[in-house]
Amino acid sequence: MATESLSELLRRYRTRAGLTQASLADKAGLSEQAISVLERGTRSRPRVDTVRALTAALGLTADETAEFMTVARGKGRKRQAPAPDAEAADSLPMPWQLPPAAPDFTGRAAQIEAILSVLRVPANPRNGTVGLVAVTGMGGIGKTALAVQAAHKLVDSYPDGHLYLNLRGYGPGRPMTTAEALRQLLRSLGLDLRLIPDGVEEAAALLRSQLAGRRVLVLLDNATDVRQVLPLLPGSPGSAVIITSRGAMATLPGARQIRLDALSETESVELLSGVVGADRVAAEPDAAESLTLLIGRLPLAVRLIGARLAARPTWPIQHLVDLLRDEGRRLDGLGSDETGVRASIASSVQFLQTSERSLDREAAQALPMLSVPDGSDLVTAIAAHLLDIPVQRADAILERLVDLNLLDSVAPERYRFHDLIRTYSRELADQTLTSVERDAGIERVLRFYTGFAWACQKLTHSASPRLSLAVTSVGPVPALGRAASAVGWLDDEQRNLMDRFHQAAATSLAGSALFPELALAMFGYHESRSRWVEMRELCLVGVAVAQKLDLRLMAAWLEHDSAIPEVENGSLEAAVAHLFSALDMFRELSDDPGQARCCSSLTHVLGRLDRLDEALQFGTEALRLSQELGYKTVEGVSFIALGGLYDRKGDAARADEAFERGIQLARELGDARSLSKRYLNIGFSHLLVGRLEDAKAPLYNSLKVAEDAGNDDLTTQSLHCLAAVFASQGEHKRAQEYLERALALARQLGNRLREGCFLLELAKFSADVGDSTAAIDHLNAAIAVLQGISPHFEAAARELRALVQRGDRYTYVFDDSGVG
Structure with missing residues (x-):
């Protein structure tokens, strides 16, 4: 028998019950419009409370209710079993990550319609396919703009979220690995980074599990090749994927292939009109057509040249045409397939080079060096050290480059190259800078990071003995005014720092003493932010270099710090090995x-x-x-x-x-942080051995110190331990008050592991006093949060739910592994 859709089931059951849409709506407490929308199939996954109201109003049997619930969750009628918990599905995160659509998007009507024809209605569960479109073409052709434009037209078809990920396939730095992409997608879906598998196959399976039964639109931008994206695809129908790439995607199974060419003459002139003004283009139609032809009719080039003209209202369009007609400058020794974009960039650089303003000439001279470091963007302070000039002058240069659209200003004091402009600028760097000059620029950047990290560690860990090994320092930086701002700055810069660390390792700087020093300097930040992956990575390189350079004390501290990520990841034996090795090294050094x-x-x-x-x-x-x-x-x-x-x-x-x-x-x-943590450890110790009254005073002290210091993380732990103490004494009302405060704070912090554990604790409180309804509600919520995050605690929640559902007696017992 063919699978019935929700609309078909609803219509059949309503007709059997002898109800009109209006009478069913009245009986279920819904609007008539809601019934109509469901029967038309416009919406096929209603809210849980809507489904429950309908099954009750229709008088369905238990089997029919199970069938109806299953179809309503998008699972089809392949088996007559209860649907997965609906509340759990509804509480999953709903990411909305699409970049804004370009306001001046022009043309591409046929390509937009082709994408919509494939993806407008989610894939049919009957044929088991995933909607898949691959948009390919050269750099600057408008792939991302097209994909984003189409994606915004599809938002209503994918109500469970929209994911966006730049895979960095083409551009500076290394492409994102499939493992990194999986981690980022899973984090966007709410999973704790520590619980995401390291292996690609396991992480890909987890991603497919997270997307199963949901309607999510995924935009994978700037992919390298088919191999990079295959593990990122959903495994079951309902979700859809749009991929953009400069490379061919012809071997991607089941994908609708859309290859973009340059804009037509009409479209490119229309885009230019939108940038510089229709009247101006109408006054020089031939020049406008010649200009768009010279720049290859690529959207990026049209916008760049249009921006130049818009910023110079007295310039005739023909003046730019004359500049671009110099074929030698336009080609600049590059392939003819990229002539248009290169010519537009070259004209901007030429304008700066020939300007009478000294700032313009400085900006042109700085452009090649600014393109040298890897990373997604560039902050003013880094640019100043890269160029070896004062921060104020660097700021002026960067802003001038923004004026000429050679850089984008993505945030205050943060700038980004378009990949094609950066490619062009790097070629200039190859032509105008020696390898010694380029490596010296990278070294200055690493020195700034190292000095900043030491200054941050002085704020976060003022008594750290590592500080005595600091060699590199940094001048005044506003972000170093207090610990929170220093740590926040490194939060924003962490990815760039790691990219440039690896870049430096592939240059003449490899083996420099900066590597172990940076690894040591970053200890304060890594420990404050629990960045255990990065700590392990830096320590691994740092130890090797320190040992090679006979920097024995640095090597010993890095060997000790290598144990910390192992402890946090539960690899205690590996941690012990690092610590014994470090202890031997320290003893040799006395x-x-x-x-x-x-x-x-x-x-x-x-x-x-x-x-x-x-x-x-x-x-x-x-x-x-x-x-x-x-x-x-x-x-x-x-x-x-x-x-x-x-x-x-x-x-x-x-x-x-x-x-x-x-x-x-x-x-x-x-030190307020140390004081709060020590009080917490004392209270926790008493709790574990049953000294419940003795545990209260240190836990109250821990809570007060943490709250006064604004340390939300320690506040949640203190509240949780206090709740456990009162629950262990049978004072469930007070226990629940404390734990609900901890739960609210965990949600505010976005700590889903703690949120799930606290919900499980609340369920235990309810089960202990015989409130099975509240216990089941808390357990359902806990399972929804913990799915894919903590198999251990999810299993514990399911086990307790089964016990409560059987009507078995439960007595509260504190589980120390749930402190989180």
Whole structure:
């Protein structure tokens, strides 16, 4: 039997019930228009509450209700089983990432219609296909503009979200790997980065699972080839993909191929009119036609030349035509297939080079060097160091290049090349700059990053012994006024920094002492932002270079820091190996601060591995060394770690003595973050061993210090632990109040793992007092959040839901792995 659509099912059940659309609407509490829209098939995936109202009003049996729910979620009628939880599906993130459509988009009507004809109605689940369109053509031909224009016309067909990803297939720097693209798409769908598999096949399978049963439009821009995009495609019908690429996509299975050529004469003149004004073009129609012909009738070139003319209202169009007729300059030794774009860029550069204004000539001279660094964009401070000039002069040059449309201003003090303009500029760099000059520019950029990172670490980790190894410094930078702004600046610049780090590694700078120094300098930022992937990457390179250059102390600290990402990723044995290696290196150097830190770290990791006797041994050694050195930070951390070990061994008096000393040292240091975290660790330790009354005071203190310092992350953890204490004492109302505050803050922070764990905790509270309805609601919500993020906690939520549904008794037990 053929699969019935939702509209067909609804019409059949309504007719059987003897109801008109109006009477069904009245009975279900819906509008008549809503019924009409569903029966026409205009909307085939209604809201959950709408579906429930309809099944009740139609008087459907249990089997019919299951069938109706399944079809309403886009699953077809292939099996008579309950549909996946509808509330879970409705609570999935709905990304809306499409760039804005170009306001002056011109022509391409046939191509737009071709895309819409394939994708306007989501793929039919009966034939199991995914809507797929590949738009190909040369750089600057308008592929992205066309794809974005079409995508905006399709928004109503894909109500579950629209993803956009620039795969960087053609342009400066390395293309995005398939693994990186998968991570970014999965992050856009709300998954925690730490829970995304490293392997391409596993991550691709997870992406297909996330898109299954949803209608999402994906725009994969600037793809390298078919191999790059195949793992990024949905695996089930409903979603659709538009791909743009300069390369051929003919071997992409099932794709509608659309190849773009240059604009027609009429379209290119119309686009020029939209930029410079119709009256001006009408006054020189022949010159306008000649101009668009000379620039290859490419949309990018037309906009560039049009912008020049618009900025110079006294220039005749013919003047630009005369400039572009010099074929030697126009070709500039490049292929004729790119003549138009190259000529437009060359004319802009020539204007700067021949200008009477010194700023224009400086801008022309700066353009090649500005194109040298990899990365997506360029901030003013980086440009100043790259050019080795004052920041104010760099700002003036960048703004002048924006005036000439040779750079785009994407944010205050942040600029971006179009890929073709950057390609042209890099060729100029090859012609005008020696490799020594180019490498020197990259070195100045890395030095700025290193000096900035050290300054940031002084703000975030003022007692870090790594600071004594700082060699590079940076002058005054506004972002370094306080820790939050310094960390925020590095947030924005992190991707560029990594691209330029790898770029430098492929130049004469490879093996420079800047590599281990930058890795050490970035510790403060990486630890503050939990950037464990980048920390591991920099440490890996840094250790190797430091050892090669016999920078033994740097190598030892980087070996120690290599353990941190392993701990955070749960690879505790690997972390222990790094720490023992680092400890040996510090001992060979007779470096007591390093030994103290390694022993303190081993106390923590070995304790997590339940190697308590070894942990106590290293904790005692860390305490001895730190006290001898006056290393207050490690001394305080060691006291707290030892207190936790004593608590677990049942020696409460000794534990409390160690805890008190750790708190006293934190107060002496005046570090609010450390003080809050130490109070939290004390309360958590008491909670684990059942000292519930003793846990309250340190947790209240942790909460107050965190709130006063504006540390939302520690605030959520403190609230959660307080909730667990009261729940363990049977005070569920107070427990729920604290946990609901933690849940609201986790949602505000976008921390979906904590959100899911807190929902699971709320369900446990409800189940403990016998409120099965509330428990099921919380569990459904938790499962929806945790799907694809934490298989462990998702399984725990499903297991508890099954227990509650069976009517079994549940008694609340705190799960320490859920602290998050």
